[in-house]
Amino acid sequence: MPEPEDDLDDLNDPDDPDGPDRAGSQGSAVLAPRVVAHLDMDAFYASVELLRRPDLRGRPVVVGGRRRIAPDADGSAADPAETGPIPVLRDYAGRGVITTATYEARALGVHSGMGLMKAAQLAPDALLLPADFDRYRLYSRRFKDAVRTLAPQVEDRGIDEIYIDFTPLLATAADPWAAARSLAIEIQAAVRSATGLSCSLGVTPNKLLSKIASDLEKPGGITVLTAEEIPARIWPLAVRKVNGIGPKAGAKLDALDIRTIGELAAADPQWLVEHFGTSFGRWMHEAAHGRDPRPVVTFSEPKSISRETTFERDLHPVRDRATLSSLFTGLCEKVAEDLRRKGYAGRTIGIKLRYDDFSQVTRDRTIDAPTQDARLIRRAAGECLKRVPLERRLRLLGVRIGGLSPAGVAGAAAVGLLDGAGLNRTLFD
DNA sequence: TCTGGGGTCCTAGGACCC
């Protein structure tokens, strides 16, 4: 008996209870298509910074690194705030990556994720601003609120992007795609008016295509795409443009002589399954044909909460034991704070270590009952630490909690304050 | 002087239970 994989062919409308009706019993009524938008803020962090430093507009600017800036020649620390002189990349010393680069900086070859030291070689005169996440979160709320006033079905995808389900708003439109474009223009104007920032939108039948489309005319673009345009607009693009095909899968496809989404679409699905496994192979085939059934999800519970830190220099488990110990406790306390603030408790406590050679290990342990208590987290994390090799120097230490469940106010009140005292004892020994 | 921090999802083996 053949696999029922043909199910997937008309799956653009899966979990939507309205789907079958729209496709079926409406007689001669014109079907409203599913229309999903992806909105992506343009160079978000850098653009927020430029709001208070408009004098820097037009210059290459990057955001990233730690708040510590190399001292000036006279020994005083450079102050990046408000009106002071802005440090340039060549003066930066230390660990860190670029989180956002303005389009002027990107033109010099630097991009987000690049190490600052490498970026300094490419663009020594680019201006470097430290990240101010509180401020980005504020602007994130503002732009999302502005969108919701026009289109309430919004899925959060991080601080600077969202999906928006346009479908319910287009039910009565004579020309849904024209109406969708108008809505996108309205949303773009509302975001600018609320924040002073520009964004780009992709508007297509599903999330996968919209994510690709929003990137096609950045910055400030609106790209509307129907299924008929997939061969002309999507297939020429590199496979890495598909959200979910990362560095590893991209390299493997390249080795198999598949570079574009069109080449992926033309590949035999069974052959893809043989090379990439059933699940991923089938998914890639569907994705290359522009099919994506995922609904826009307006709320989801968090699954885990974590804190981690990369040290300014690699630390030795024995020689730097005291430093590591207090950092470790501090991470546990922050995780506990985050849990309380967000109203969750968790059962699975884990640690993450990155060694100086960049290799990484994790350990976790599930306890009997969910907790928000820093001391219990610290104890479980300490047990995890005992199961990990501690010969090499460490670069990073992290603490995570999963298996989350909502914790009421009562739960939060039951959590005592930390005295910090008994916490440091059993670490790293 | 390479390579941040916060997440999600998937896979796979073993334990344990029915």
Place this chain on the structure above:
DNA sequence: TCTGGGGTCCTAGGACCC
């Protein structure tokens, strides 16, 4: 003292995303 199989939980690692 032989032969399964399904289901769920736990743990470790890895790919990927913003």
